[in-house]
Amino acid sequence: MEQNLANFIKYCLGYVKLTRERTVAAQQKYSVELPKEHFGLIGLLNGDTDGSTGELINLETFYSYDPKEVPKAKKDQYEKEKELANKIEDIYNKYRNDQFTKQIVFNFGYFEIEIPIEANGDTIDLENEETEEVAPVKTKIDRYPLFALPVRIEKEKSKGGMDKYFIYAVDPEIQVNIGMLESILGEDLYFQLLEGMGKYEMDGRLSLPITDLEIFKEIWHEIKSKLRLKEANFDEKSFSLEEIKIALSPKANYFLAEDLAKLAQLPEEELAKTALTSWADDEGLNIEGDTPHEKELYFPFLYDKYQLSTLSILGNKAAIIQGPPGTGKSETISNILCHLAATGNRVLFVSQKAQALKVVKDKLKKLDVKYLYGYLPNPNSAQIGEGYPKSWTHFLF
Numbered sequence: 416m417e418q419n420l421a422n423f424i425k426y427c428l429g430y431v432k433l434t435r436e437r438t439v440a441a442q443q444k445y446s447v448e449l450p451k452e453h454f455g456l457i458g459l460l461n462g463d464t465d466g467s468t469g470e471l472i473n474l475e476t477f478y479s480y481d482p483k484e485v486p487k488a489k490k491d492q493y494e495k496e497k498e499l500a501n502k503i504e505d506i507y508n509k510y511r512n513d514q515f516t517k518q519i520v521f522n523f524g525y526f527e528i529e530i531p532i533e534a535n536g537d538t539i540d541l542e543n544e545e546t547e548e549v550a551p552v553k554t555k556i557d558r559y560p561l562f563a564l565p566v567r568i569e570k571e572k573s574k575g576g577m578d579k580y581f582i583y584a585v586d587p588e589i590q591v592n593i594g595m596l597e598s599i600l601g602e603d604l605y606f607q608l609l610e611g612m613g614k615y616e617m618d619g620r621l622s623l624p625i626t627d628l629e630i631f632k633e634i635w636h637e638i639k640s641k642l643r644l645k646e647a648n649f650d651e652k653s654f655s656l657e658e659i660k661i662a663l664s665p666k667a668n669y670f671l672a673e674d675l676a677k678l679a680q681l682p683e684e685e686l687a688k689t690a691l692t693s694w695a696d697d698e699g700l701n702i703e704g705d706t707p708h709e710k711e712l713y714f715p716f717l718y719d720k721y722q723l724s725t726l727s728i729l730g731n732k733a734a735i736i737q738g739p740p741g742t743g744k745s746e747t748i749s750n751i752l753c754h755l756a757a758t759g760n761r762v763l764f765v766s767q768k769a770q771a772l773k774v775v776k777d778k779l780k781k782l783d784v785k786y787l788y789g790y791l792p793n794p795n796s797a798q799i800g801e802g803y804p805k806s807w808t809h810f811l812f
Contacts, residue, residue, distance in 0.1 A: 420695040428675040445663035447502040462624030469581035522560030525658040529648035589621040690733040699732040713757035714750040
């Protein structure tokens with residue numbers, strides 16, 4: 416069974432890497448470039464340090480004139496900005512019509528490298544009049560966004576009633592897209608690079624607000640140091656922070672591949688001790704208990720019958736509870752944690768995303784119950800906001 420689980424993890428890792436590449440390719444269909452004269456990268460990344468959490472897409476001429484009032488001298492600029500506005504509107508509407516399977520991604524820091532590819536062919540040695548088999552070298556040029564940030568587009572009306580487009584970050588973490596480099600770097604160098612990116616993330620250097628763009632150049636230099644060891648050609652012009660695009664993309668978990676890669680390195684006996692065995696074995700997954708009577712229930716926050724029913728499956732070695740945004744997942748988690756703690760259980764609450772911990776922590780804090788929970792230190796975690804010591808990423812009840 417353990418061997419099946421290890422193989423399954425490797426299969427999932429390969430599948431996620433494959434779909435990630437397709438996700439990047441899929442963005443090309445609904446993608447629009449934002450020239451630097453129309454959008455400021457640092458304005459979006461600095462969060463609310465400038466007093467505004469959203470950054471305006473500056474289409475000054477398009478915003479300023481009604482179609483019949485555009486001066487001849489500004490007609491060409493108006494038409495260019497109108498074309499850009501139409502592309503932005505298209506992404507905006509397509510996302511609103513399919514928010515559960517699509518996301519808007521803000522891509523920046525595009526890089527380009529030349530990769531030698533060998534292909535069999537024939538050449539003729541005219542001097543010796545002999546034909547010999549050789550392997551002529553071609554080059555493939557790849558271009559990818561190194562950094563990505565999930566965003567939303569909002570329209571806000573100006574005083575004249577004109578809609579203006581703003582971009583807001585919906586996740587405080589900058590995502591580093593290095594999956595396409597694995598085939599170039601090889602496993603050892605790629606995992607070194609992954610480890611390095613993990614340190615940036617854990618130190619909070621890839622968390623908004625970011626007021627200095629040097630961090631992105633630093634990461635590019637770290638990638639270059641690995642690429643120099645391989646057959647990849649590039650120069651200083653191969654990377655640009657000025658190239659910015661927004662794209663409609665399938666929703667994807669950018670951290671899943673890294674997690675699976677780490678799991679794939681675990682010995683089989685270690686995998687057997689985890690809840691991951693539920694992937695290969697159904698034992699202990701079909702337990703359904705009774706929900707407590709109201710007098711035995713410790714749910715301090717509002718709930719409905721569906722949220723209450725989550726208690727009936729907690730006896731399983733693993734359970735998945737899911738729901739779209741706004742359905743009360745954080746409130747349900749808070750209720751479950753309180754109920755388990757009140758009935759004599761010790762609970763460890765963890766999350767890959769620090770923001771999820773903060774949301775639940777803020778809810779529990781409103782109860783004003785002393786010693787309800789305590790933090791466990793993790794020296795590698797990022798600071799996640801006011802009221803948290805720098806080194807807490809989970810807490811114990």
